Amino acid sequence: MTAQTPGTAPTVAVADLDVFYGEGRKRFHAVRGASLAVAGRETFGLVGGSGSGKSTLLRVLAGLWNSWQGTVTVAGTALTPERAPPRAFHRRVQMVFQDPYASLNPRHTVDRILSDGLELHGFADVDRRIRDGLDQVGLGPRFRFRYPHELSGGQRQRVAIARAVALEPEVLLLDEPTSALDASVQAEILNLLAAIRRERPVTCVFVSHDLAVVAHLCDRIAVMQRGAIVEHLGVEDLVADRVRHAYTRELLAASAGGLAPLADAP
Amino acid sequence: MTDAPAGRPLLDVDGLTVTFPSPEGRLAVVRDFALTMGREKIGIVGESGSGKSITARSILGLVREPGAVTARRLRLDGTDLLALDASGWRALRGRKVGMILQDPKFSLNPVQRIGDQIEETLRLHERTSRSERRARALAMLEAVGIEDPERMYRAYPHELSGGMGQRAMIAAMLVSSPDLLIADEPTSALDVIVREQVLRLLDRLVAERGLGLILISHDLPMVARFCDRILVMYRGRVVETLDARRLSDAAHPYTRGLLACLPSAATRGRLLPTLARDAAWEIAP
Numbered sequence: 001m002t003a004q005t006p007g008t009a010p011t012v013a014v015a016d017l018d019v020f021y022g023e024g025r026k027r028f029h030a031v032r033g034a035s036l037a038v039a040g041r042e043t044f045g046l047v048g049g050s051g052s053g054k055s056t057l058l059r060v061l062a063g064l065w066n067s068w069q070g071t072v073t074v075a076g077t078a079l080t081p082e083r084a085p086p087r088a089f090h091r092r093v094q095m096v097f098q099d100p101y102a103s104l105n106p107r108h109t110v111d112r113i114l115s116d117g118l119e120l121h122g123f124a125d126v127d128r129r130i131r132d133g134l135d136q137v138g139l140g141p142r143f144r145f146r147y148p149h150e151l152s153g154g155q156r157q158r159v160a161i162a163r164a165v166a167l168e169p170e171v172l173l174l175d176e177p178t179s180a181l182d183a184s185v186q187a188e189i190l191n192l193l194a195a196i197r198r199e200r201p202v203t204c205v206f207v208s209h210d211l212a213v214v215a216h217l218c219d220r221i222a223v224m225q226r227g228a229i230v231e232h233l234g235v236e237d238l239v240a241d242r243v244r245h246a247y248t249r250e251l252l253a254a255s256a257g258g259l260a261p262l263a264d265a266p
Numbered sequence: 267m268t269d270a271p272a273g274r275p276l277l278d279v280d281g282l283t284v285t286f287p288s289p290e291g292r293l294a295v296v297r298d299f300a301l302t303m304g305r306e307k308i309g310i311v312g313e314s315g316s317g318k319s320i321t322a323r324s325i326l327g328l329v330r331e332p333g334a335v336t337a338r339r340l341r342l343d344g345t346d347l348l349a350l351d352a353s354g355w356r357a358l359r360g361r362k363v364g365m366i367l368q369d370p371k372f373s374l375n376p377v378q379r380i381g382d383q384i385e386e387t388l389r390l391h392e393r394t395s396r397s398e399r400r401a402r403a404l405a406m407l408e409a410v411g412i413e414d415p416e417r418m419y420r421a422y423p424h425e426l427s428g429g430m431g432q433r434a435m436i437a438a439m440l441v442s443s444p445d446l447l448i449a450d451e452p453t454s455a456l457d458v459i460v461r462e463q464v465l466r467l468l469d470r471l472v473a474e475r476g477l478g479l480i481l482i483s484h485d486l487p488m489v490a491r492f493c494d495r496i497l498v499m500y501r502g503r504v505v506e507t508l509d510a511r512r513l514s515d516a517a518h519p520y521t522r523g524l525l526a527c528l529p530s531a532a533t534r535g536r537l538l539p540t541l542a543r544d545a546a547w548e549i550a551p
Contacts, residue, residue: 186529
């Protein structure tokens, strides 16, 4: 296991996690023996290709999938396999999904999208929290009574982030939150996430296949391949090219080789 | 931007404009697009809504009512596309020009085997026997790097991963040897490693077969690695044409903004520059 701040319990701790889909002979072993620890206020990157198990692991951390074995503790709650976590857990642990077109209810206004969560979790002064939330994500009051179809992809992702952050979560789980966006909009969302990290005591787990995005945002990284974590890295290892596993090298060449002509690559 | 190769250009477009009706009258989503290309690799780069995909669709005759396409010149290998009727377009698509779309899940027929889909162009455009079609489809699957062509030939699209589906799509588009291939975001649904494999495959096939290629993407660095020339589009208009090897020479503030906003380990702990859009970018120089 990799280093964490000494003397403090990690905010996210996973040990020997196996995750399954399906049953019997059709059972699919999606995550194999994964272990990781994320300290409070750290931003941790989970990187891998399609089907590597990274999003599945995130769903377990979010309490959205419970067919698993192992030990999982998130924001002080030890999760139990085959059992849904208590409602309060979902306030402390919030998720932002990849596709802002699919993750917002198209029949609800922005106001309703934000107020539903706040009311469900028993927040007082919902009105003020919605105004503050929209301000913080750079949308402002004129977006409050719009519907998702009236918003661009970047604006929708801001709403999804506002919805998550309004609940003052301890842990923010981000599943490729910028990969469906244009580069300039991705930059705006990454800046927003950096600002939220600065202002709030929040621990982030960020899933991506793009090492460039992860290197920009994260402190430490776990690389996943076919369900297993094959390497733990600090971002300084990535920068200094201290990468050991062949799969990580391949990922690095494909994402950071951005400016090398195709013909020059190995 | 008229460094066209000697002789007849493969694609010759001038003054291409695409409009759609709106409450304020007809709205131009592509304005005065021009491109003269030979058997080379052209990249068209822009954000969502820049008009890059509609430009490609108009070259294939796929803009439907109430959209309207006008141009001073729109010629593919000498054929005047503006004069084509529906059957003329059908004869052209697949045989002279093929198109690969972003997500093979949506562009492959879900209830037809891959082999049949690859053979379809041959059935439509060439007089071929069944066994010849099958042999060519299998050879094509092998050419796109499928390890077990027989198995892929019998497979349905839902049985394939994203990368395999895109290889099948490329095979279906290239089997009848078109002259021009248009790839619209062919790799943006794929993860970085598979993206790299598919790009290398496209690069090799385009070189081996001497095709012209138009690669459409929002990813400027990726297009620069792959193409010879790049057209940068903003709100329906080409704002800059670049030599792909000289991305750093980009002069337009929009292009420079697209390059500056990319994250990396070097931008850690800093805010990324974001685009300050200027209304002047929408007006022709």
